[in-house]
Amino acid sequence: MSVLLPMLALPGLMLGACSPPPALDADxxxxxxxxxxxxxxxAYFTLHGGQSDATLISVGSTVAIRAEMHESMKSGSMASMKPIGSVAVPAGATIEFAPGGRHVMLFDMNPGIKRGSIVPLVFQFGNGVRFERKAIAIAAGDAPPKE
Known part of the structure; x- marks a missing residue:
């Protein structure tokens, strides 16, 4: 029996060793x-660092005229936000763009975008990586979507 347990664990270890390396992504x-x-x-999302450090330099959308990355701050009872030019994404890190923190302001959105619409977000990194991910549109008072 004691020999059987290590042998049963071996396939699991082998599968773990075959996992693809982490990829730079957003979800x-x-x-x-x-x-x-x-x-x-x-716009809000989660960034996942890949195998090497990267720098997010912009997030835009084909349904907005202009987009800016911002960070919210609070000093005492005063809340404010400032534009940010880039965001470091260390290898293997998880970076949240969430209410009360980092976010992307989408200006002059297409008026056809309503609650439930799919909004394309285009991510551009300093190393030349560029990809598009879909985001769901929610109304101003809605809770964030469940994962």
């Missing part, structure tokens, strides 16, 4: 539409 994206017509929407 869990959603866009909170503006409560007031004409105001920007906000």
């Amino acid at each position: 869990h994206g959603y866009v909170r539409l503006a409560a007031v017509k004409g105001n920007p929407a906000a």
Whole structure:
């Protein structure tokens, strides 16, 4: 019996060794539409670092005229936000763009984008990596989508 247990564990170890290396990616994206017509929407997502360090230099969308990465801050009772030019994504790290922190402001969104629409987000990195991921649009007062 004692010889059998290590042999049963061996296939699991071999499968773990065959796992693909982590890839630079983004998931869990959603866009909170503006409560007031004409105001920007906000995009949120999770970034996953790949095998080497990377730098996110922009996130845009084909359904917005302009996009800016921002970071929210709070000083006492005062809340503010400032634009950020880039975000370091260390190898293997997880970086959250979430309410109250980093986010992407999407200005002049296509008026056809409504709750439930799919919004393309285009991620551009300093090393030349570029990819598109889909995000679900939610209304201003909606809870973030469940994973």
